Amino acid sequence: MPLVDLRRQHRLIRKRVHSAIKRVLKSGHFVLGEEVARFEREWAAYCGVPHAVGTASGAAALHLAMLVLDIGPGDEVITVPFTFIATVSEITRTGARPVFVDIEPRSYTLDVAKLVEKIEREYVFNERIGYWVNRATLRRLKAIVPVHLYGQMADMRPILDVARRYNLRVIEDAAQAHGAEYRDATAPPAKAGSLGDVGCFSFYPSKNLGACGEAGAIVTRNGEWAARLHRLVNNGRGDGAWHLEEGFNYRLDALQAAILRAKLRYLDRWNERRRELAALYRQKLSDVAEIVLPEEMPYARHVYHLFVVRVPDRDRVRQALNEQGIGAAVHYPVPLHLQPAYRHLGYAPGDFPIAEACARTVLSLPLYPELREKDVARIARALRDALSAARR
Known part of the structure; x- marks a missing residue:
């Protein structure tokens, strides 16, 4: 009995998935295009945010999230040591330095009390640049990456309070939390990915919503960031032949988008x-x-x-x-x-x-x-x- 049995899933939804694949083959459009655009709209609506941008993987989503939030050399980003390596590798890929804070033993997610203790002990506010700076490394503290682990969200309300207090961005690593919700008495239930500045998802085949290969997405409420993310996934290309900046080949392909659309209803x-x-x-x-x-x-x-x-x-x-x-x-x-x-x-x-x-x-x-x-x-x-x- 395997940890995950994707063959059982496929047997139950085979007709719908095969129909989606045939639709893409018939269209002749395999990269970006209407299939990807429709999935982005549907995933954004599901998460309760205005914008979603499909990516080639969850790691690509995390990398782009760092870039659109202007994280790079000279910066530090706080996250947890108990997660998949992509959470951290995409911090270092930008030139920033990861800083670890321990997890809470009941939820396996970021311990907020230890987060505050870490910032107060190791950082000092620099009024000239408007950031908290590490006393030892002199790097700017730019963001927090809470990881929603095993299908359960981190305690986002106090994390967001900490982010406001210390002028930090919040990147939700929601690669394991498709459809998970955060509930408190102050607001309606919120889907994973919808509370931070950006939320990052992986659609690796074994996820709760999985593609038939690699795929990912970023969700956000910020239209300017979404527009830039759409450029960055496509080699920095804007309208026509103009490349407004260097980007990456991080595009979500149409076949994976169609398969994800077929599965999303389930x-x-x-x-x-x-x-x-x-x-x-x-x-x-x-x-x-x-x-x-x-x-x-x-x-x-x-x-x-x-x-x-x-x-x-x-x-x-x-x-x-x-x-x-x-x-x-x-x-x-x-x-x-x-x-x-x-x-x-x-x-x-x-x-x-x-x-x-x-x-x-x-x-x-x-x-x-x-x-x-x-x-x-x-x-x-x-x-x-x-x-x-x-x-x-």
């Missing part, structure tokens, strides 16, 4: 099924003391891109599940501050204890809309057995 239904299966997992595992189950935060509507538990002796437990044909996996086994690629940042083991503890204990169990109740029951039994064996 997203809410799929997310609701994920929630049902997550509830069933909880029911089957709630009495196992060694298991830390995922928690839906009071402000959040979780869409369970991944169902992640924490267990002792994780690697042995995972191996036992894998030997029974259950595709348990780990997201993520090494926090980014300990990766060789970021050794130059000067971090050491123990700097971010919550991220490191999670990296040692998290275990992703199979969860996708086509999973059956009897599959969940089997996985839960196997997990119980694996934990019992690990205790012996």
Whole structure:
């Protein structure tokens, strides 16, 4: 039983997806064009914002978001060490320096109290340039990148308050949070990606909304940024033959846009099924003391891109599940501050204890809309057995 089974999904929606592909083949337009424009409008409407710009991948979306917010050499951007590497690699790609803040252990997202503590301890406000400056590196602090992990949003309201207080931009990494919502008493529910200055999505095939290849998008309420993003994805091209600046070949192709349009109508239904299966997992595992189950935060509507538990002796437990044909996996086994690629940042083991503890204990169990109740029951039994064996 794999962690994700895209073949099951394809069997259920094959006719609609094949029809979308045939429509593009018949049109003869494979790059940009009306199919991409329609998907951008539909995705913007779904997220509750005026603008969406399709990109070649989620990493491309993050890179462009940094550029449109004028992040580059001499700048710093705060994010978390417990995420996929693209969150950080697209910061360094601009010439900026990533700065890590530990996660909160219940949601696995940015710890806002530690964020404020970090800024107050390590930065000072420079009135001449209007930015907070790192006392040690003399770099400007420009932005925060909260990561909505495993299908649940970070606590955005206090993050936005911090951003206003310290004159920072907010880039939502929503690559794992398609359709997730933020809820509080002060405003209507808001979709992931709609609260920051920009929101970045990946449509990698295994996502809650996945293409049949690489794809991504940026959403924003700012029309000027959206217009520039449309240029940047297409080599900086404006009207006609004019290139207003250097850009990138980050275009979303029409085939992927058509497939995403075909799948978008199912997203809410799929997310609701994920929630049902997550509830069933909880029911089957709630009495196992060694298991830390995922928690839906009071402000959040979780869409369970991944169902992640924490267990002792994780690697042995995972191996036992894998030997029974259950595709348990780990997201993520090494926090980014300990990766060789970021050794130059000067971090050491123990700097971010919550991220490191999670990296040692998290275990992703199979969860996708086509999973059956009897599959969940089997996985839960196997997990119980694996934990019992690990205790012996």
